[in-house]
Amino acid sequence: MTTPTPTPSTTAGAGTAGTPVATGPLGAAPGLADGGPGLPDGSAPSPRGSHASFLSRVPRSVWPLVAFLVLFAIGGIIRPNLITVDSLIGTATFAIILSIASFGQTIAVIQAGIDLSVPNTIGFSALAFLTLVGPLGPVGAFVAALAAGALIGFFNGAVIAKLGLTTIVTTIAMNGLLFGVILLAFNFSELTVTPDFVIAITSAKISVLGISMPAVLPLGLALMVVLQLVLSFTGWGRSLFVVGSAAETARLAGLPVDRIRITGYMLSGVLAAFAGIVIVGYYQQASATMGASYLLASVAAVVVGGASIFGGRGSVVGTVGGALVLGQVSTLVTVLNLGANIQQLIYGAIILLVISLYGRRRAG
Amino acid sequence: MSAITPTSTSTGLPARVWNGTGVVRLRREGAIAPIGAFVVFFVVYVIINPELLTRFQLQTAANLVVPLALVALGQLIIVLVGGIDISIGAIMSLCNVVFAVQLETMPVPVAVLLAIGTGLACGLFNGFLVAYGGLPAIAVTLASAFIFGSLAREVLDRPGGGITTEIYLATSGELLPFVPVSLVWLAVVAVLLWLLLQRTALGRHIYGVGSNMESVRAAGLNARLTKLLAFGLAGVITSLGAMMLAASTVTGDPRSGDPYLLSSIAAVALAGAAFTGGRGSIIGTILAACTLGLIGNLLFFAGVNSYWQYVISALIIVAVVGIPVVWRKAAFFAKGARS
Numbered sequence: 001m002t003t004p005t006p007t008p009s010t011t012a013g014a015g016t017a018g019t020p021v022a023t024g025p026l027g028a029a030p031g032l033a034d035g036g037p038g039l040p041d042g043s044a045p046s047p048r049g050s051h052a053s054f055l056s057r058v059p060r061s062v063w064p065l066v067a068f069l070v071l072f073a074i075g076g077i078i079r080p081n082l083i084t085v086d087s088l089i090g091t092a093t094f095a096i097i098l099s100i101a102s103f104g105q106t107i108a109v110i111q112a113g114i115d116l117s118v119p120n121t122i123g124f125s126a127l128a129f130l131t132l133v134g135p136l137g138p139v140g141a142f143v144a145a146l147a148a149g150a151l152i153g154f155f156n157g158a159v160i161a162k163l164g165l166t167t168i169v170t171t172i173a174m175n176g177l178l179f180g181v182i183l184l185a186f187n188f189s190e191l192t193v194t195p196d197f198v199i200a201i202t203s204a205k206i207s208v209l210g211i212s213m214p215a216v217l218p219l220g221l222a223l224m225v226v227l228q229l230v231l232s233f234t235g236w237g238r239s240l241f242v243v244g245s246a247a248e249t250a251r252l253a254g255l256p257v258d259r260i261r262i263t264g265y266m267l268s269g270v271l272a273a274f275a276g277i278v279i280v281g282y283y284q285q286a287s288a289t290m291g292a293s294y295l296l297a298s299v300a301a302v303v304v305g306g307a308s309i310f311g312g313r314g315s316v317v318g319t320v321g322g323a324l325v326l327g328q329v330s331t332l333v334t335v336l337n338l339g340a341n342i343q344q345l346i347y348g349a350i351i352l353l354v355i356s357l358y359g360r361r362r363a364g
Numbered sequence: 365m366s367a368i369t370p371t372s373t374s375t376g377l378p379a380r381v382w383n384g385t386g387v388v389r390l391r392r393e394g395a396i397a398p399i400g401a402f403v404v405f406f407v408v409y410v411i412i413n414p415e416l417l418t419r420f421q422l423q424t425a426a427n428l429v430v431p432l433a434l435v436a437l438g439q440l441i442i443v444l445v446g447g448i449d450i451s452i453g454a455i456m457s458l459c460n461v462v463f464a465v466q467l468e469t470m471p472v473p474v475a476v477l478l479a480i481g482t483g484l485a486c487g488l489f490n491g492f493l494v495a496y497g498g499l500p501a502i503a504v505t506l507a508s509a510f511i512f513g514s515l516a517r518e519v520l521d522r523p524g525g526g527i528t529t530e531i532y533l534a535t536s537g538e539l540l541p542f543v544p545v546s547l548v549w550l551a552v553v554a555v556l557l558w559l560l561l562q563r564t565a566l567g568r569h570i571y572g573v574g575s576n577m578e579s580v581r582a583a584g585l586n587a588r589l590t591k592l593l594a595f596g597l598a599g600v601i602t603s604l605g606a607m608m609l610a611a612s613t614v615t616g617d618p619r620s621g622d623p624y625l626l627s628s629i630a631a632v633a634l635a636g637a638a639f640t641g642g643r644g645s646i647i648g649t650i651l652a653a654c655t656l657g658l659i660g661n662l663l664f665f666a667g668v669n670s671y672w673q674y675v676i677s678a679l680i681i682v683a684v685v686g687i688p689v690v691w692r693k694a695a696f697f698a699k700g701a702r703s
Contacts, residue, residue: 163689169629169685172626175626176626177674180674180676181675183674309500345511348507
């Protein structure tokens, strides 16, 4: 590729902050990644007074939740009848489905990648599940669909880690390949019945603490807790952050970088596959393009959740918060009857706001 | 690259001849593999379907690939400065509907200028935030993908607009027998872009910013302005692709650009461009777009279910991009073993 030249890390001072990073956001082979070593947490503190340092110590994943509560309150001020448990549950259900679809994306972004094969992994696993329910039974089909997700993730990870192809190119190619497989392999006219098993874990109403809610909500929250514990407290989870922030350093420190990458993409694939089954259970319909809207939305939820698009930073709790913000915007827009276009416009504005707050910090 | 190229061309006279024909430059820009892939593809295509070389099919095929080729060139310029444009599909949709709607009331040149202006404005919006805001291109363009997409549906919420048969003939008809107009337009854009990138200071700065931002800055050049202009230029070229698409389908459609997001990135990847910036060729990108755009047609004529096109496109991309990587690695290990 390029010959070794003075790396940005040696020359980039505070005066040139920002731009060196912007030159190679994602594609960078490990050695070419932007120079900043960047610790997984705690960017270099700049003590500008106790107030600022207190704010910088608040975990990033809290901010989207705060933003959600503010939006919820704004909704209540505009329409007082919006402050109800039902309204909250409705928004949260929308958000948790988007979150489940974005968990895999979060894992990919943390390790300085991006998974653009999420949409068709969702579609493939959903349709594979429906097709296999007949011969294998619901549990067998469920396991098979998740295994398919793992396999998809394995191929992504192997090509990225072993062949050194760019994550964007690899996952776009995988997305296209899966679309072809979806169109070729499945007989859509037969896939109309959603098995009771999936309905029971998604759209069926259950009562938690006396509040009736769709089963997918506690399921998604439980998944969030498990994933966050894995990311925060297991060796594998911590090493994922190290690989994301400084792959070369991780390699020199003796971490099995390739293996961490591949297992990261496998987990990402499994989670996207799980999202496919959840979506088919909740909306009770499946089509070849059912995942398409999650291409940008999953990245949006991750970014609004405070993850760094350069890797090494992010949390599934933050992603749920990001999805809640997007979900509440959607609720407000619907209530105020502004139309889907305004909703998309606000999504864009929120992403711009979030990246202008966070996007540059790592270069500082 | 620069460490490899001198050794492989330091064999005297033949090297200078190769240099003169630009083969070395093509090789440095990673274009050899996509050109080879296209030649193989084209030969297979003509063997399976000799009818391609008839007037009607040539025209249809050209109309199919030209919008993709233009959008891919737009994406290429962003990739050259080390960015990526997630909003390129939305920019295309927006320019497409602006063009179609303006044609209902305005004379054609005004509509064309407005569509180009829209593309320029979108590109400069992204470019300003990336170059002067210091924000990552992928995140900025993710946000603007939502914004431009919603604007496009605000301008025109369902397919329609005032595109006439004259406009179809002017962009997608035949100039001479066997010469589709769309290919002529593509050639004009490609040659102008080539001159801009290879023969002007701005063009060399665009390559420079992508391959080594710090060196460009240390040399006293305005790296930020270069980036901004690159984004603007990409927006303009995308708007041209949008107009070609609108004209060849004779409608404006607020979702017409959506499929071009992934396929433009795929074409740039197939062209051997480096997503870290600074490497990528125009001819490689155009031929990569032609290959990807015509696979569906080829399968149709070969009597294969054309859904296979998605699988085959993916495999071609991974093969063409991956084989040189594997080759380099193998060569590296072989060299290591010898010494």
